[in-house]
Amino acid sequence: MGFSRAFMLDMIPQVVATVLGTLMAVSDGMTYGWTSPMIPYFMSNSSHIEMSENDADWMETINLLGYAAGLPFTILSVDHLGRKISMILSALLGCLCWILLLIAEDIKLLYVSRFMAGMAGDMCFVAAPMYIAEISDYRIRGFLSSLIYFMMIVGIVVVYCTGSLAPYWVTPAVGIILTAAQSAFVIFLPESPYYYVYKNKYEKARKALRRLRAHEDLDAEMKEIQQEVEREKTEKGRPQDLVLIKSNRKALLITLLLNGAQHFVGISVFLMNLQLILEQAGSEYIESTTASIIFAVIMLLSTGAASTIIDKYGRRFLLITSSLLTGFSLLAMTIFFHLQYNNYDVAAASWIPAASVMVYAATFKVGLGLVPIVVIAEIFPTTVKALGMTLSDVMYVMAAVVSIYMYQLLSGHYGLHVPLYIFTVCSFAMVGFTLMWLPETKGKTLDEIQMMLKGELVEQKEKKKQKKIDENRV
Structure with a gap:
């Protein structure tokens, strides 16, 4: 697909926002694949925490239960606090989970961490796709929206490698760095223009759109967003x-x-x-x-x-x-x-x-x-x-x-x-x-x-x- 030089420049702010906004997806991929290399470690003689087969089964299930428990908070957060704040909260909660895994000395703390990681992952995979779809030009929306899955698979590769080949502390350390980085970087990203228009904050929506588009002619797109949101509000x-x-x-x-x-x-x-x-x-x-x-x-x-x-x-x-x-x-x-x-x-x-x-x-x-x-x-x-x-x-x-x-x-x-x-x-x-x-x-x-x-x-x-x-x- 060929794009003009002007459009390629227009893409840059959207790509940067997408990459920075999906660092938590790398962490979530690490969380999802964590049991594959880690359960053999915990059930070995070299483990610092004793784990039974029943405990190992719960390590997989409790993460998914965390996803389900986080759903009500996710709905309230993305609609009332916004997509951007929700992504920050997701990363902060993810960072806390990795810290707990790093310092855990008993099985209970592992359970708490895995449960909370599920809640963080749920918020990430609702807020981030919404944000990306709403900031993207329709010509590259598929590409940008698919990057969150790409980042998740990066996380699975990372955890398979660090979990199998490196000491235990390396995996949570990587997770802490990633989630802390997203918490810091996303603060500087613009909020979704659609969210601002939905909240009747039209000037903020225009400013956000200006930061996401390299060109100056925003009137047509702003009008389109307003018409769409107003129609949907009916x-x-x-x-x-x-x-x-x-x-x-x-x-x-x-x-x-x-x-x-x-x-x-x-x-x-x-x-x-x-x-x-x-x-x-x-x-x-x-x-x-x-x-x-x-x-x-x-x-x-x-x-x-x-x-x-x-x-x-x-x-x-x-x-x-x-x-x-x-x-x-x-x-x-x-x-x-x-x-x-x-x-x-x-x-x-x-x-x-x-x-x-x-x-x-x-x-x-x-x-x-x-x-x-x-x-x-x-x-x-x-x-x-x-x-x-x-x-x-x-x-x-x-x-x-x-x-x-x-x-x-x-x-x-x-x-x-x-x-x-x-x-x-x-x-x-x-x-x-x-x-x-x-x-x-x-x-x-x-x-x-x-x-x-x-x-x-x-x-x-x-x-x-x-x-x-x-x-x-x-």
Whole structure:
């Protein structure tokens, strides 16, 4: 996608704001992947804190419970304090969590830290995507919105490396530096112009927009933002409007399915159990620790590549491609473990699970692991955006918990191939969902997306098309 020099200069303030505003996402990625290298450490003889298998299971679950507990605070914060203040609060809470992990001498303090880290992560992944979508030019909104997932994967790579290869204190030290840096830097960023307009602070909105755009001509964009927010205010923004208004209901359904699908194609299971899965395959081609690091690095590279093309090829194309390829990689693993479960000699093919999870890492992050955060930040109107995104986050947490529990239950009783069959079917089902339900938001302003959900944008285009036909006839 070619851009003019003037537009490239225009992008710089938006890119800087996005990067500084998503440092907490690196910390959240570290939190999410922390159990993979740390639980083996805590259950070893060299650990400074004694941990049982039951304690280890709770280390994964309590973080997700923290996400759920933080939801009410997140809704109040982003609407009443603003996107910017919410990002600062998220980083401050994240910093406190890493400090507790650094000084912890007993299991209880670890639980408290992991719970609070979930609350901080929830606020981060609601406030930051909202902020990015509202400060971005529509031509690069997909790219900027996808950077938060890129930063999260950076965090997973960091924690896999530091957790496996460095002393215990290194990981929390890195987390403290990242969250403290965001707390300090975000103070100097402008607030979302949409938030200021929503609060009737028009002069502050203009000043914020001026800091985010290199050009001086802001009148047209300010007028567009004001018109959009004023139109959305006519819908009052009551909680029930999320269900009663057809366009909001459609947006909610789309976001719930997108967030749920990420986990029901197995991402949480693989991130938290990759080493155990590869060990069960009996592969001698690669060590499980090394495989975990390579898995995270591939996800990072895939996310980086996808973020640069999402505004060129669109959300639907990436999601369909990702769902198909991820489904085939899961199918290969499923067949292998099914044959192994039925006592077939699969030793010669033990490389298949390792190869498949690496393909999975690349294909998942191209669309299934990237498109949801972009679409969710775009698809809700300002009046119910906080509630809509928070409910989507609830689905994200619930789907993560259910998918992990389902994996543990089914693999323990019926074999690893059973949950993998479910993940495979869900991946292929996403192709049909995308074709039938997901609108293409590429290249559209936030106002145009709302009109499209209401059907007004299609009607306008049809009227223009018919008018042109009539003019040609005359």
